[in-house]
Amino acid sequence: MTSLTATTGTATTRDRVRQAVVLVGSLVAALGAAYGSGAFGGQSTADAAGGALSASATPLAPDTPAFSIWSVIYTALLVFAVVQALPRYASDARLRAVSWWLLASMLLNALWIGVVQAGSVGGSVLVIVALVVVLSVVLVRLVRTPHTAALPSAVTDVTTGLYLGWVSVATLANVAAFLTVAEVGELGLGATGWAVVVVGAGAALAVAYAVFARVRPAVALPIGLAMAWGLAWIGLGRTNGPLVDATVANAAFVASAVALLAPVVTTLVARRR
Template sequence: MLLGALLAVAGAAVGSGAGGGQPVSEAADGALSADATVVAPGSPAFSIWTVIYVGLVLFAVVQALPGRASDGRMRAVAWWVLASMLLNAVWIGVVQAGWLWASVAVIACLVAVLCVILVRLVRLPPGGRLDMVVTDVTVGLYLGWVCVATLANTAATLSASEVGALGLGASGWGVVLVVLGALVVSAVAVYGSRRPSVTVPVGLAAGWGLAWIAVARFEGPLTDQTVAVAAAAAAALAVAVPVALALRR
């Protein structure tokens, strides 16, 4: 697990441009840059990865502590968390190679793995505050952000492949995607309402990503007022629904 966390951090370093790699925003001919599509988040949005990586390293350290081998909740998710770390590193690798369609497949697998972890965390109560922070909060932030990243990744791949607007136009598809992101987060919040330690971080991370889509569309260089307003509303919804359900409980 510790090796997986270190691999994920090393992959992040490569994806930032260190160690001979290209920054993700410049890889694949800039297909994933902040102005590549109308649903690309502004560059500061990606700073959330620092928090996620810190959480993953802490999870790896905590699960290696004496006595954790008998922790049923930790055992239920540990290998899945490791799989998510490896998929994260693979995603950076395929983007560096310019294989955009492969990156969509990898990030879809990453979302699926994180959803499995979510289901298991909802079913099993945390053993204490430490478990809640390093497991629930980390996974919640990870899933919320990756949901937004999946929308951006898919849109960038379709744009780079010159698929076309399919009748809706860039603005229309932008609105559809950001609203879909908010609805997915809302569905997660309803499903996991008894475990707000997971669902509230999901909403916060998704709201963060959607808000930065709004900022990027308001300020440019690729401006789109329609998508900006829709993304801002979607960000508010993504945060409000899980918080409201948590307060209701």
Template sequence: MSTDTSTRPPAETATSRDVVRQIVVVVTAVLAIVLAAYGSGAFGGVAVSDAAGGALSATATTVAPATTAFSIWSVIYLGLVAYAIYQALPGQRAVTRHRRLGYWVAASLLLNAAWLFAAVQLGSVWLGAVVIVALLLVLARIFVILFHTASSGWVDAVVTDGTLGLYLGWVSVATVANIAAGLVDAGFDGFGFAAGFWSSVVLAVAALVGVVLAFAGRGRLAPALSLSWGLAWIAVGRLTGEPENVVAGVAAIVAAAVVLVVTIAVRVARGRVGATASLQR
């Protein structure tokens, strides 16, 4: 059986610049893992929950996720290591997708390390907030690249799209929590409005981010899963832990449900449109 290759793009040739890019991604991934371990209290480092006088702990604000939520970092870091190894394979060296992603992923890993240094070692909640906003913007750029470059198969879809999607969703939650921690640390009193009100506003914004990602990514699941994971653990923290706040807890549940429902609805609708288009051909 013959195979028509006339429509396939010509294979690109790997260069020394590709090798440098692959090495940079691997090195920054290792650096991020080591600093993450240090930031968790390993090697005698200060744990994130103890940094800045506890301003970043799971009980610091009414939009801080319960401690268990942070276990998702283990999955994300494992995925980032898998991506670093995957993109470093000789067969991936000249792939356009990795050429476009490489330095952006490396930048995200360096910003991750910078956040740990700013928030944990320097104890500056607001400097950490600035860094994590920059990280969120970098991950948003990565999300756009992923959308405009097709995966080469299920391995690429899981390792690249899955990992970086989870990364984006979780950092969206972390950004909200970090900014809230900065406001509380600065003495913001909410202009007389109750904590539940402000929590609901912040969580509504987080849900809106999830909805935007759902439509922009045409129902990509990974960002929605990690975003709703974080929102769900905010609900657990507020309904079963300190500071207890039923309004914030219910708002977090609603926000998580909205993100998941909208993402699944967009994905299903996209599938129907694709099926209809196939039938009309």
């Protein structure tokens, strides 16, 4: 077996159980998340917790259209759930390495929505940080485990990349919302200053992801794309509406460009070596 392909063995009962549980669990988590976010009526996430996570709650809140990326992510997660359940991929080494973790991430996402609907912004920070940690574990495993069959490898990489990239930006906004609700004050730099610092940290995180995942462009590029999307909508949200801030907007646009270009550069450099 070459270094480009992970070894696969004979499917076991444990593999079949994993496939079934991940498929059913994914459907349940997706339905729970949709219900909790108000897709079937009821309170939307933006209106929950007193509007703490709305598009105009803090200088780091992405504008409303940014959240349409969830439809892409949910679709990708459901495609992943179906692909990993196909009999031919039961013993796929990469799916063995990450399927349970991705199911955990879906359940955490549904839990996050439930916590927000319950009005606990502080609790939502804990959950979303746990979600980033889980998805980071998936990223590490995908980078360290060679590609197997083309379809499951592509679906898993792209899904994880979009999911982790977006949730990383959402975490910045979530923390900002918590600090606002907690009334911690301006902490010396003021709202604009801290927003610029956090946006800069987001750009640095995007670069770190790009460097680490440079040998896996199928996951590195979607991470950058999703982070660029979220950061750009933070910028657009500060150019109009009730919370205009040109300084934060410009910083967010620069960070968005960094997030988009970083994986392109690191991937090209890695290929030339």
